[in-house]
Amino acid sequence: MGVAGTAPAFSLAATTASLIAAVGLLSAGTLLYCGLIMFGVTFAFMHLNRVIANAGASYSWVGQVFGPAAGFIAGWSLLVASAVFMVSGTTPAATATLLLISPEHANDTGAIAWVAAGWLALVSAVVVKGIKPTSYLQILMTVIEVGVLVLLIVAALVQYSAHPVHPVAWQWFSLTQFTPTLFATGSLTALFFFWGWDVTLNLTEETENANEAPGRSAVAAMIIVALLFIFFVIACQYVLTDEEISQSSTNIMFTLAEKLLPRPWSYLAIVAVMVSTVGTLETQILQFSRTMFAKGRDGALHPRYATLHPTWQTPWVATAVVSGIGFVLIFLSSWLPTVSDLIRTSVNAIGFQVCCYYSLSGFACAWHFRRTAFESWRQFVFLFLWPSLSAAFLVFVAGYSIPTFDWLTDVVGIGGIAIGIIPFLLNLRRRAQTRLPAGA
DSSP: OHHHHHOHHHHHHHHHHHHHHHHGGGHHHHHHHHHHHHHHHHHHHHHHHHHOOOTTTHHHHHHHHHOHHHHHHHHHHHHHHHHHHHHHHHHHHHHHHHHHHOGGGTTOHHHHHHHHHHHHHHHHHHHHTOHHHHHHHHHHHHHHHHHHHHHHHHHHHHHTSSSOSSOOOGGGGOGGGOOHHHHHHHHHHHHHHHTTTTHHHHTGGGSSSTTTHHHHHHHHHHHHHHHHHHHHHHHHHHHSOHHHHHHHGGGHHHHHHHHHSOTTGGGHHHHHHHHHHHHHHHHHHHHHHHHHHHHHHHTSSOGGGGOOOTTTOSOHHHHHHHHHHHHHHHHHHTTSSOHHHHHHHHHHHHHHHHHHHHHHHHHHHHHHTTTTGGGSHHHIIIIIIHHHHHHHHHHHHHHHHGGGSOHHHHHHHHHHHHTTHHHHHHHHHHHHHHTSOTTO
16 A cells, blocks of 8 residues: 555656656656655654554644644645645546547547546545455555566666666766755655655554554555666666657656567556556545544544445545545646646645645654653654654755745645635634533
């Protein structure tokens, strides 16, 4: 689930071209250093889960450490990011589907919207059926996508070892090559690559050994996807010219496969993107529905969202909500002129929202363990220093990104979080009314 949540094939298809456009040959280095930063958040999630195992994950931890308002914002940021992801998450699957059945419509935003809605409906139905069928399907899909990625990476390094388009150099990973502006620009896109591993922590109440297994799984998933991301970006620049990368947009995996594998084997790249997208849609719907379920159960949102299906015991109301929002956003996004605009806007907005709830979780870990962290150097590093530095960096990236966004990205990214004030205040009023004595 952790690997599927980050959706390696989808993330690479959706954002590799954008990352390379932003930082060029420093793309692999950006992923390496952002991966190290993300590990601080991963350790924070792992350690907080050991003391508070809750389906709400970040919402629950931040709320217990910093209070209900901060917890609500952390949970709301995840809800908004997951909802926006219904657009960027379904687009590569829809594009890949059209490449197989109707290539002439692969860049038509209207056609993509209809196919994306179909994928969303199918995935939502699977998720409502329960976690076990979802997890069994995830195993198969994750093996397929990781296998294809490894095949492409190995083929690229073998076939182009004698004449690489961009020979690998240590300067790609040198910190001296980065300026603060350049690193911050690439970091927001890189954070989108890594987002999603934390779905394991939203499944604690449906997992054996709930205090240990989800956190360890998240760390293992981060190691796997970090290696895949770094080596795939190297492979792309090893094989493809700058022009080929810029023109490929969300089809970069297929562009790479076409240069490495004969047809029909090159279509494995399309299959990998499709199964990866389906997998990450499942995990994002799981994150959204479990977080909303936990909020409804705690009274932070209306109790209706904690309603479980009588047969499948899944939070079907919360699942229906995220699916409905997804349908609306998908068809609104069809008004954007190009697929690239759609992906760029949603990725940047999600990156901002992820910074919000990841940073709050990192600070919550450092604060919660502030007394025990100084008992040993190991606890100081993993419970306090690494999580707090990672959280501070995420705050910097979020703050830096605001003036660089266009107005639509600011509305989606910042406005999506800010609008959470309305349900928060309405829910405070509802809870206050329910506490009034009869006849008052």
